[in-house]
Amino acid sequence: MRSIPFREALREAMSEEMRRDDRVLLMGEEVAEYNGAYKVSQGMLAEFGAKRIIDTPISELGFTAVAVGAAQNGLRPIVEFMTWNFAVLPLDQILNTASKMLAMSGGQIGCPIVMRGPNGSAGQLGAQHSTAFESYLANIPGIKVVSPSNGYDAKGLLKQAIRYEEDPVMFLESEVMYGDKSDVPDEEYYIPLGKADVKKVGRDITIVSYNKMMKVALGAAAELEKEGISAEVVDLRTIRPLDWMTVLESVKKTNRLVIIEEQWPFASVSSELSYRIQKEGFDYLDAPIRRITSADAPMHYAPNLAALAIPDVARSVSLVKELMQQYK
Numbered sequence: 553m554r555s556i557p558f559r560e561a562l563r564e565a566m567s568e569e570m571r572r573d574d575r576v577l578l579m580g581e582e583v584a585e586y587n588g589a590y591k592v593s594q595g596m597l598a599e600f601g602a603k604r605i606i607d608t609p610i611s612e613l614g615f616t617a618v619a620v621g622a623a624q625n626g627l628r629p630i631v632e633f634m635t636w637n638f639a640v641l642p643l644d645q646i647l648n649t650a651s652k653m654l655a656m657s658g659g660q661i662g663c664p665i666v667m668r669g670p671n672g673s674a675g676q677l678g679a680q681h682s683t684a685f686e687s688y689l690a691n692i693p694g695i696k697v698v699s700p701s702n703g704y705d706a707k708g709l710l711k712q713a714i715r716y717e718e719d720p721v722m723f724l725e726s727e728v729m730y731g732d733k734s735d736v737p738d739e740e741y742y743i744p745l746g747k748a749d750v751k752k753v754g755r756d757i758t759i760v761s762y763n764k765m766m767k768v769a770l771g772a773a774a775e776l777e778k779e780g781i782s783a784e785v786v787d788l789r790t791i792r793p794l795d796w797m798t799v800l801e802s803v804k805k806t807n808r809l810v811i812i813e814e815q816w817p818f819a820s821v822s823s824e825l826s827y828r829i830q831k832e833g834f835d836y837l838d839a840p841i842r843r844i845t846s847a848d849a850p851m852h853y854a855p856n857l858a859a860l861a862i863p864d865v866a867r868s869v870s871l872v873k874e875l876m877q878q879y880k
Contacts, residue, residue, distance in 0.1 A: 553737050559592045559730040561703030562668075565710035566593070566630060568740065570600055573628065576714060579606040579615055580632030580669075589634050590670065590730050616642035616667070620650050623665040628714060633669035636685045636724060650720040651694035666713045668723035671699070672763065672814050673851055673862060675728070682851035682858075684814040686763070687821050689722045690792040696745055697791040699724040701766035703734030705789055708743030717745065726764045746793035750802065754784035757808040757872055760799055760825065762788040765863060769812050772868035781876060791821055796828040800836075803829055807838040808879070810872055812863050817845040839879035844871055 556564075570576045578593060578600075584607040587594040597605040608615035612633065619629040633639045639646065650663045672684035690697045696719055700706040706725070713721040751766070752773055761769035766787050773783040784802050788795065803809050809829060811822040822843040829841060847861040 553735050555733045556703060556736050557730065558703040558706060558725070558732050558734065559590060561707040561734060561736055562592050562710060562725070563594065563596065564736070565707045565714070567596060567599065569711055569714040570596075570604065573715070574604075575626065576628045576630065577604040577606065577622075578630045578632065579608055579619055581608055581610055581634050583607060583632050588632070590727065592730070593632070612638050612641040613645065616645045617649075619665055620645050620663060623650075623663045624653060624661050628664050629666075630714065631665065631667040633667065635681055636669055636671040637681050637683050639667065639669070639685070646689075646695070646720070646722075647692055651692045654694065654719070662718045663720050664718045666710070666717075666721045666723055668710070669725060670727045670730075671724035672726055673858065674726065676853055676855055676858065677851075678853045679850035684846070686724060686791045687815045687819060690794070690821065691819075695720045695722055696793065697722045697724065698745060698789065699763040699791055700789055701729075701761075701763055701787050703732065704736050705743060705749070705787070707736055708741050709745065709789065711740075712742045712745055715742070721745070724763065729764050743789075745790045746795055747790065748795035748798040749787045749789055750784060750798070751787050752783065752785040754782040754806065756782045756806055757810060757876065758784045758786060758799065758802040758806045759810050759812060759868075759872070760786045760788060761812040762791065762821075763814065765812050765814050768863050768865055768868055771865040772812070772872065775865060775869045776872055779873070781872065783872065788821075794821075794824065794828070796825055796832075799825065800829055800833045803833050804836045807836055808875060809837070809841045810868070810875065811841070811843040812868055813843070814846050814862055817843075817848050820845060839875050842871055842875055844868055
């Protein structure tokens with residue numbers, strides 16, 4: 553077992569799969585000569601060469617189209633976006649080609665491709681570089697959406713996506729997590745997509761989150777523990793397919809649910825999860841499902857306003873305590 557940064561866990565996942573299968577390649581802006589905008593691909597050009605670690609022009613629509621075509625012709629490309637905000641440009645390829653070709657071809661042409669990169673807010677990046685895309689992408693049938701919170705999960709999920717998934721996989725990371733360290737085993741492992749993970753066992757309330765908002769969820773749980781409130785914390789890990797059954801099993805025990813996410817509130821991941829839990833688990837709920845999301849507005853540049861726009865530990869703790877007090 554080693555403690556390594558998130559970026560290194562991602563690099564290990566890609567490198568291990570590239571050594572195993574010469575059909576796997578990585579392409580994107582600055583992934584080769586510059587070793588990656590966030591140094592995720594550091595050293596990979598030296599090992600695998602320019603035919604498999606490919607620097608692209610600043611043209612997301614163009615190089616995503618090349619990768620989709622390569623996937624449909626037998627290769628297994630990994631596309632790195634410098635930020636998922638730039639993936640709005642190749643949405644035509646993601647939505648109209650990658651996600652639909654298997655259905656449109658009657659099952660004859662698949663698209664085993666992984667698209668990955670940082671997602672959501674990361675400090676003073678302004679509104680155009682701070683959108684969280686999980687709910688956007690999860691609305692598209694035919695693709696899978698992964699949003700891990702730590703290096704251990706990220707490595708196992710990314711290896712699974714590269715090696716075994718025949719559908720397009722959207723892999724959402726975060727700039728503010730690349731330096732975070734996690735314990736990663738020396739032996740090879742894979743984590744199946746579509747399976748949530750209980751990160752902390754509790755009895756009084758279930759808190760659900762994913763990606764970097766898991767820091768808020770676990771931080772809130774730690775503060776609540778000091779006040780005698782035992783929170784169970786569930787990390788969704790995969791947004792589509794959505795493992796709402798693990799959440800339901802937790803709610804059967806705690807009878808209360810709070811969801812913390814970085815999405816805008818309208819038609820968000822918490823909206824879908826709330827619907828599922830109230831539909832299938834209404835009799836287990838002793839209180840309304842509550843959530844805390846990002847503000848329903850473009851992200852501010854000013855740090856004090858940005859801090860107010862996204863969930864934090866203090867407001868999450870306050871929401872849980874309010875729920876516990878109103879519905880004893």
